[in-house]
Amino acid sequence: MLVDAIDSLQYLPRRYSVYQGRHNPSDAVRRMPVPPYLIYYRIDERRQAVEIVTVRHGARRQPRRF
Numbered sequence: 186m187l188v189d190a191i192d193s194l195q196y197l198p199r200r201y202s203v204y205q206g207r208h209n210p211s212d213a214v215r216r217m218p219v220p221p222y223l224i225y226y227r228i229d230e231r232r233q234a235v236e237i238v239t240v241r242h243g244a245r246r247q248p249r250r251f
Contacts, residue, residue, distance in 0.1 A: 186219065187219055187222060187224070187240065190217065190219040190224065191224060191235075191237060194217070194226065194235045195235065198215075198226075198228050198235050199215075199228070201215045201216060201217045202215065202216070203215055204216040204225065205250065205251060206251070210230075211227075211229075211230065212227070213227065213228070214226070214227055214238055214251050215227070215228070218243070220243065221242055221243045221244065222240055222241065222242055222243060223240070223241050223242075223243055223247065224237065224239075224240050225237070225238040225239050225240070225241070225248070225251065226238055238251055239251075
């Protein structure tokens with residue numbers, strides 16, 4: 186389930202809103218909900234890749250900064 190959700194990011198990585206870092210698009214961290222988890226990721230335009238920053242359980246305290 187989680188792996189399938191992460192794999193789906195290759196098609197539309199911008200479909201989820203920016204969680205942090207709105208000023209510099211290359212540093213922007215996006216958050217994708219996959220209940221009960223939250224997947225935080227960045228889009229690397231230069232390499233045309235998605236970098237998974239962390240996966241957290243939704244009931245846990247979420248990160249303030251990356």
